[in-house]
Amino acid sequence: xxxxxxxxxxxxxxxxxxxxxxxxxxxxxxxxxxxxxxxxxxxxxxxxxxxxxxxxxxxxxxxxxxxxxxxxxxxxxxxxxxxxxxxxxxxxx
Amino acid sequence: xxxxxxxxxxxxxxxxxxxxxxxxxxxxxxxxxxxxxxxxxxxxxxxxxxxxxxxxxxxxxxxxxxxxxxxxxxxxxxxxxxxxxxxxxxxxxxxxxxxxxxxxxxxxxxxxxxxxxxxxxxxxxxxxxxxxxxxxxxxxxxxxxxxxxxxxxxxxxxxxxxxxxxxxxxxxxxxxxxxxxxxxxxxxxxxxxxxxxxxxxxxxxxxxxxxxxxxxxxxxxxxxxxxxxxxxxxxxxxxxxxxxxxxxxxxxxxxxxxxxxxxxxxxxxxxxxxxxxxxxxxxxxxxxxxxxxxxxxxxxxxxxxxxxxxxxxxxxxxxxxxxxxxxxxxxxxxxxxxxxxxxxxxxxxxxxxxxxxxxxxxxxxxxxxxxxxxxxxxxxxxxxxxxxxxxxxxxxxxxxxxxxxxxxxxxxxxxx
Numbered sequence: 001x002x003x004x005x006x007x008x009x010x011x012x013x014x015x016x017x018x019x020x021x022x023x024x025x026x027x028x029x030x031x032x033x034x035x036x037x038x039x040x041x042x043x044x045x046x047x048x049x050x051x052x053x054x055x056x057x058x059x060x061x062x063x064x065x066x067x068x069x070x071x072x073x074x075x076x077x078x079x080x081x082x083x084x085x086x087x088x089x090x091x092x093x
Numbered sequence: 094x095x096x097x098x099x100x101x102x103x104x105x106x107x108x109x110x111x112x113x114x115x116x117x118x119x120x121x122x123x124x125x126x127x128x129x130x131x132x133x134x135x136x137x138x139x140x141x142x143x144x145x146x147x148x149x150x151x152x153x154x155x156x157x158x159x160x161x162x163x164x165x166x167x168x169x170x171x172x173x174x175x176x177x178x179x180x181x182x183x184x185x186x187x188x189x190x191x192x193x194x195x196x197x198x199x200x201x202x203x204x205x206x207x208x209x210x211x212x213x214x215x216x217x218x219x220x221x222x223x224x225x226x227x228x229x230x231x232x233x234x235x236x237x238x239x240x241x242x243x244x245x246x247x248x249x250x251x252x253x254x255x256x257x258x259x260x261x262x263x264x265x266x267x268x269x270x271x272x273x274x275x276x277x278x279x280x281x282x283x284x285x286x287x288x289x290x291x292x293x294x295x296x297x298x299x300x301x302x303x304x305x306x307x308x309x310x311x312x313x314x315x316x317x318x319x320x321x322x323x324x325x326x327x328x329x330x331x332x333x334x335x336x337x338x339x340x341x342x343x344x345x346x347x348x349x350x351x352x353x354x355x356x357x358x359x360x361x362x363x364x365x366x367x368x369x370x371x372x373x374x375x376x377x378x379x380x381x382x383x384x385x386x387x388x389x390x391x392x393x394x395x396x397x398x399x400x401x402x403x404x405x406x407x408x409x410x411x412x413x414x415x416x417x418x419x420x421x422x423x424x425x426x427x428x429x430x431x432x433x434x435x436x437x438x439x440x441x442x443x444x445x446x447x448x449x450x451x452x453x454x455x456x457x458x459x460x461x462x463x464x465x466x467x468x469x470x471x472x473x474x475x476x477x478x479x480x481x482x483x484x485x486x487x488x489x490x491x492x493x494x495x496x497x498x499x500x501x502x503x504x505x506x507x508x509x
Contacts, residue, residue, distance in 0.1 A: 002402065021395075037494050040346075044437050044493040045493075046347070048335035048345070048349055050336050053395055073395050073398070076394075076396065076398055
């Protein structure tokens with residue numbers, strides 16, 4: 001089980017959280033202007049790296065706030081936790 | 094290839110079974126093939142076999158980064174069924190099930206396909222409605238599926254707790270008699286041996302590191318054992334499909350997750366059918382060796398680690414002991430994980446890619462094993478003809494652009 005360091009509550013067990021998938025997805029400002037392929041790219045296509053992955057988590061059984069996690073999908077090691085609206089920090093592996 | 098038979102068994106007994114021939118070669122890769130298949134799992138090996146047998150394309154290499162059958166084909170819970178709701182899925186999975194029925198004979202290899210029946214339990218009103226609807230839909234598609242009331246379920250599986258003491262009692266079940274299990278390793282080995290006999294080169298410990306492109310089409314793959322050329326390449330890499338697609342310059346609508354499973358200590362025959370519960374989420378069957386094979390859902394976060402979090406195992410154990418109080422004191426001996434490629438509509442992607450000559454077969458998520466023969470059959474057809482077969486045409490990558498999704502969530506009978 002992962003131990004996740006909630007930016008507001010501190011380290012808690014994974015069961016208190018829900019994973020929200022890839023972080024930093026931005027809804028297109030003008031969806032009407034997009035082609036079907038561009039809309040599909042926003043809606044369905046996802047990064048799925050073997051290695052560092054920025055993803056969203058929500059502390060659903062705690063403070064119920066969303067935040068970002070930088071995690072290695074090969075090892076599950078959490079490299080950084082940072083708040084919504086922030087960019088992923090530079091970290092050494 | 095030496096045929097396996099009762100006669101061969103008797104003859105080899107005379108020499109204490111020391112002189113059985115090897116089942117497949119370990120050849121050095123050639124410089125060029127007509128077709129390269131990336132991934133020597135069940136689907137990849139089946140593709141190579143049907144390319145050679147059905148389409149006369151024998152100059153084929155199957156590249157495997159690890160060992161043959163070491164990925165999901167050796168990590169699944171061996172359940173075979175075709176009771177999917179939608180017409181497109183029913184056609185695909187039923188095509189596979191028909192191939193399962195004669196597979197041992199076709200491959201001259203005992204894949205131990207055992208049509209012991211599959212129950213999909215209903216625990217609430219919406220389960221009952223969905224189950225009845227699915228059984229009717231299956232019958233319209235010529236699939237042997239029907240609805241059972243709780244007392245009929247009890248008759249079929251006496252050790253199942255069908256009393257009202259359950260928090261979510263068994264309110265009925267769908268039943269597909271032709272569903273069942275097959276020996277997963279034997280499927281990989283049987284396809285490997287049969288494909289090898291038809292001239293296919295199976296090259297293990299050969300990881301694809303990049304995909305070479307020339308004027309908008311694929312021209313081969315760079316591997317840890319050097320460059321291998323081919324004008325047609327099929328990617329059948331399950332959880333690693335996104336990694337390969339990135340090498341070829343496009344993205345897939347997939348997320349890789351860990352799917353865990355476990356087995357108990359072996360016990361005498363106690364469960365002669367497959368029981369699945371999507372609602373309280375566990376499925377179980379008993380292998381011929383006697384151990385219970387148990388599975389459920391994926392871990393929530395993306396992973397390439399082939400392992401997961403323990404609370405997922407705890408959750409399915411709670412569901413198992415609720416449904417089968419008799420299993421409460423059984424010891425579990427082994428758990429493991431596989432990397433599954435989950436698609437947005439819980440349906441696979443089988444067809445062409447944006448790169449010419451490059452084909453992909455992925456997105457099977459948590460339920461690819463049952464489709465192995467059919468998946469290889471339609472993918473071989475697609476590679477040989479350069480166009481999808483009518484059965485897999487709806488499962489194109491373009492469906493995410495056109496919006497013609499094949500939404501099998503829930504209807505696929507297990508939660509994802």
